[in-house]
Amino acid sequence: MNVLVGLGGSDESDKTLRRTIERTQEVGDELTVAVLEKPETKRSQDEMYDVAARLLENERIDAEIVRLEGDPGSALVNYAEQGEYDQLVIGGGTLSPMGKIQLGPITEFVLLNAPTTVKLVR
């Protein structure tokens, strides 16, 4: 399967990438990693790019990493639409102090606009 994973730059992104790599190793998916431009996150786009590159190298995964500029939700969906992807993977939300699952605006945009199957990683 041809998988595109989108990363913002939060802790949620780290988990999403690690889980996706595990899955890739198990089933031999083709993986592309898209690092999004998302202000107000823990890591800058460059830092997230480096973290992703290091993780892929450590796990010996041969995956393409791309930087996507502009609004993260639409950039990701647009990129998925241009390529031959079977699945788009993004983080599955954060937990509030109460334990409520919270999905952000990017998640909502991707769910409502992506032409492919979307996987949310919890």
Place this chain on the structure above:
Amino acid sequence: MTRTRTYPDESVGSFPSPPSTFEDRDGRAIEVRVPERFDGDALEDVVEMYVEFDPTDRAQGIPPTGRERIETWLEAIADYSVNVVASHGTDAIGHAMLVPDVDDPSSLEDAADAEWELAIFVLQEYQRAGIGTALLEYLLGHASDVGIRRVWLTVERWNQPAIALYERVGFETTGAESFEQEMAIKLE
């Protein structure tokens, strides 16, 4: 990660303080109180309530289902939460709580320094009887008594009955950019 939310300019006050007993719209005597400590039997009563809770009314993953997961969830937030419980006879039938949005709740010295997240659940057969509104008012009254000033919550955008309930007691919508609508109130 702790972030600062937007709050209404006007603060809201004069909510009633628990304990109290009132009659719901179906004529049932409902007792509202603050457990002295939220552990042992007090916690167990509330766990029982959530075991009975119909999962079709879950919101954003809470309450979890199954006794064990319910206990884990409540125990994780028990120590630093503020709780108000509604009972009918010996059974807990409603629960409203506030949890501080801080990285280390044990170091929180002044309740006014934190933003508190609110959640409220009423057992299905006790809904639409005015208990939710009363429970919410008593929780906010108690919150005010213990020095809490800023309370927020998220609610699914399509859950109009819940949104109407929160608006009735003075919450204002402060964000609606995704599936969850954020609402907040400033207490006197």
